Amino acid sequence: MDATTIFFYIFAAGAILSSVAVVVARIPLYSAIALILDFFFFAGLYVLLSAHFMAIIQILVYGGAIMVLFMFIIMLLNLREEHELITVRTHHAVAIILSMSLMVMMGTALNKIVDMNAVQAATVGTTEDTLVAVPSRVPGLYGALDEASLEQGFKSKVSKWSAGTAKSSDGKYRPVDPSAPTVVPTMLSGGTPEHPEPASFGTAEPMSLLLVNRFVVPFELTALMLLGAIVGAVVIAKKRL
Amino acid sequence: MITITHYLILAAITFFVGMAGVLVRRNAITVFMCIELMLNSVNLTFIAFSKYRIDLDGHVFAFFVMAVAAAEAAVGLALILHLFRHYRSVNVDSAHELRL
Numbered sequence: 001m002d003a004t005t006i007f008f009y010i011f012a013a014g015a016i017l018s019s020v021a022v023v024v025a026r027i028p029l030y031s032a033i034a035l036i037l038d039f040f041f042f043a044g045l046y047v048l049l050s051a052h053f054m055a056i057i058q059i060l061v062y063g064g065a066i067m068v069l070f071m072f073i074i075m076l077l078n079l080r081e082e083h084e085l086i087t088v089r090t091h092h093a094v095a096i097i098l099s100m101s102l103m104v105m106m107g108t109a110l111n112k113i114v115d116m117n118a119v120q121a122a123t124v125g126t127t128e129d130t131l132v133a134v135p136s137r138v139p140g141l142y143g144a145l146d147e148a149s150l151e152q153g154f155k156s157k158v159s160k161w162s163a164g165t166a167k168s169s170d171g172k173y174r175p176v177d178p179s180a181p182t183v184v185p186t187m188l189s190g191g192t193p194e195h196p197e198p199a200s201f202g203t204a205e206p207m208s209l210l211l212v213n214r215f216v217v218p219f220e221l222t223a224l225m226l227l228g229a230i231v232g233a234v235v236i237a238k239k240r241l
Numbered sequence: 242m243i244t245i246t247h248y249l250i251l252a253a254i255t256f257f258v259g260m261a262g263v264l265v266r267r268n269a270i271t272v273f274m275c276i277e278l279m280l281n282s283v284n285l286t287f288i289a290f291s292k293y294r295i296d297l298d299g300h301v302f303a304f305f306v307m308a309v310a311a312a313e314a315a316v317g318l319a320l321i322l323h324l325f326r327h328y329r330s331v332n333v334d335s336a337h338e339l340r341l
Contacts, residue, residue, distance in 0.1 A: 008243045012251045019255045019278050023262035028270050035274050042281055049292045054300050061307050066314045073318045077325050095264030103257035110249040142293050153295045215301050222308045229312030237319035
């Protein structure tokens with residue numbers, strides 16, 4: 001058992017326990033604190049998935065901004081302890097049975113995405129930095145991937161596209177034109193004299209380059225949406241609607 | 242060896258814990274926090290697929306989901322504040338008439 005496995009099980013147990021605590025806590029403030037804890041466990045899981053940028057954003061946006069808003073409203077309304085969970089009504093039982101059965105259904109379906117036995121068989125005797133593609137229902141899905149092979153796979157994808165030898169199917173990673181006078185910083189800048197090394201997977205650099213290149217329109221629309229949300233929140237929360 | 246299936250099943254468990262909370266709880270703020278829980282577990286699915294396909298699109302999508310969750314929290318909490326001023330309670334059963 002390596003460190004990643006141990007940390008995965010620690011974070012997973014913490015995430016499940018704290019999300020159950022969010023649901024069963026009787027005082028809303030305790031629910032909010034459990035939710036903050038839950039967000040931190042999720043951030044840990046994101047780090048295990050090499051999503052370093054998303055882990056930081058998770059803590060800043062969810063654990064910081066959104067939960068401050070929740071705590072502020074809870075304290076502003078000064079809600080007392082409620083006794084709704086003590087009286088088990090019929091629809092509680094129905095809701096719990098419904099969600100548990102859906103969970104079992106989804107779990108059995110997800111269990112078939114990657115064939116565990118194929119992963120075990122494919123990883124036997126391979127070296128550390130070997131990508132192991134296993135038969136799965138999702139095209140292009142790797143069954144087992146460690147940090148080194150993830151980095152290697154990402155860099156080889158980036159360098160292939162930047163050399164123009166292989167174009168991605170939807171053309172989302174444009175090959176860098178060497179004759180162009182100004183080199184637009186794309187994710188493919190690895191290989192040019194200015195950027196000898198491509199950026200690592202999941203760090204801020206490739207994320208920001210994607211956000212201002214391919215996803216620039218939704219990124220700017222997000223700003224408009226946040227403006228609308230701010231104005232809407234102020235208008236709705238006014239004393240006289 | 243941790244595979245993508247581990248992450249997907251963890252996301253399913255937390256999603257349905259959040260769903261049970263939405264269905265069971267009557268406190269509007271707790272219901273709202275359970276919705277955040279469900280959004281978060283969907284984000285975990287996006288990021289897990291992103292890693293195991295070596296493709297950053299899932300990270301970008303999770304980023305936009307977080308922006309939507311922030312906007313939704315601001316507007317939703319303003320609505321809850323208004324609900325509390327009107328009914329002196331945040332019980333969702335008190336607001337079943339669809340009028341002020």
